[in-house]
Amino acid sequence: YQPSVQNVSFELNKGEILGVAGLVGSKRTELLETIFGIAGHSEGEIILHGKKVENTDSRRAIKNGFALLTEERRSTGIFGQLDIKFNTIIANIDGYSKFGILDNKKMTEDTKWTIDSMKVKTPSQKTAIRSLSGGNQQKVIIGRWLLTNPEILLLDEPTRGIDVGAKYEIYQLIIDLANKGKGVIVVSSEMPELLGICDRILVMSNGKVAGVGEPDKLSQEDIMTMAAKYI
Template identity: 50%
Template sequence: MEYILEMKNISKTFPGVKALDNVQLQVKPGEVHALMGENGAGKSTLMKILMGIYTKDEGGEILFDGKPYNPSNPKEAMDIGVAMIHQELNPILDMPVYENIFVGREIRRNGLVDKKAEIEESKRLIAECGLHVSPMELLRNLTVAQCQLIEIIKAISVNAKVIIMDEPTAAITDREVELLFGHIRRLREQGVAIIYISHRMDEIFNICDRISVYRDGTYIGTGETKDLDEPQLIKMMVGREITDVFPKAEAEIGEVVFEANHIVRADNKVKDVSISVRKGEILGIGGLVGAGRSELVEGIFGMHKLSQGEIIVKGKKVHVRSPRDIIKEGVALVTEDRKFTGLNLRGTVNDNIAMVAINKLLENGLYSKKKALAASKEYIEKLKIKTPSGDQIVGNLSGGNQQKVVIGKWLLNDPDIIILDEPTRGIDVGAKRDIYLLIGELVQQGKAVIMISSEIPELMGVCDRIAVMSEGVLSGELPRSEFSQEKIMTLASKIEV
């Protein structure tokens, strides 16, 4: 048996869209197999078919361990031996860790849940994973990274033969990534196949044995990782060559337009941080997950209470009680969590574009659908948003396109200072490049940009200056001439004694 899993001639049609057209995938036991492709390439759809969430169109077949495989729901898929770690975690926040691990397949004794056995087993699994949390801890009290590892533990504990990992490292720190890779290697030795979906090239080349590439719902090809290099892979994914990954536009840097001084958050997650940005400048904020970067910008933006701090926009001191106060002054914030704080997923692209600057879409004082359509059309074109029309429900778009809608909604308000929190998280190479180009355009127009990112190469490629945070304080600042991976890492892991 060469393949543990074979998907042949798989197609999937949604009303109006052919999401998959005759694609294939072959996975060998004991390999880490990367799925690559831009958002909308069909990777997620293919995996949802594998998990029984979608049914494939007639024709085509799936073989698991040589036998026909047609699960009708994720539970069935898991029982057969396919588990998935989703990109968007769905932990039950008010349940303890052990119950989260065993939810849906509780250990039973005499028909009742054997709590003791579950706790014991969880303890063992957690320890194996190198995590230091009690099985009794509520998920609510864990960090995003810890929740992610719990999810991974869950999949491992099902004894699955194929584990799908969708962007598993999106929200965890480098140290945790190393731990995760340790587990992946161990699983590989045990003969478990991992289907690994990620946009991070370094990870793909680090951990994966083979790579399958998809584009626009079609299958492009499969190759051994050792035979491929990054430019080749990018060419397969986007269908053309991308020479510079981080295009850097030249812009004239002017006076200081935005200052936040001595910011202290009421919950003490940010302690006395000061930053400023000039007209035409791109300020990067680096640091590890949990260093307080998002907390800083959300505090500045009035989403959380500050106990101290002064915010000066274009020379004017602004008292920020809610986001409204600072939006009025021409500041925009593209938040990290677009589903929770960025988008109305039930609304259309129009609705979302109109969310901030609806006043620009009025005719005789009334909301004009025509103007809204025109505006969303403009941003759909400008930002290359892939959507059938402005009337599409945003929840049906892919991650990268959703992110572009969030950006479009702010751009309509024509802000002078734009704060972007992890703007490229979970989106593909092509869309990332679109966003870098856009940032370049913005600073050329004389706007100021603050960008938070966990990817150091990205910060180094895009920014004029990088401020690095660690444990809620500013641990240092580097001008572009002094950028280096080592210096940024050192500042990021600086721990105050």
């Protein structure tokens, strides 16, 4: 058995945006899934505020303050036929349940907060999420995770398939989250994106860390050279 991610060790500071670069097959998605507890691991540990946390599955990871925005928004991020309200509250459903009864008023309030604070363009909470643009769908998903009050956000290709205007809104949301003290890890195949919004960039190559650097000291060529290191 050969683990897909090996000997990966790094730190994420409070309020930091850490980019993860690499070529297709560099196992960046697997890294985020391992941290979030949905990909198995045989060894290694996660330390948060000096204490070891066990993200044995996604529910435990959410409880420990982690959130994962998946790469394939349409297949694993949204429930397309269902409305914005359901898509907003689903990650925090336990928080709305008392004695088996859902608090509809709180769910409506939290959905309104998501639509307002994320600037989601929609006629109503009852609109099916599949009818929104890609950028607005992504904003709903980010709002969904913020309702779980995470400390660490794991964002896998957060602007994939989104128009240029909405991309900049997502960038601003990510920067705002870091400014509020959240730790953010961004996996992206767009190097200008990583160089533009990240405090540091970690480069992966074939499941290993090939290098780490600050954007003002790295060029796209440097990143490509590191990304090919273990191929």
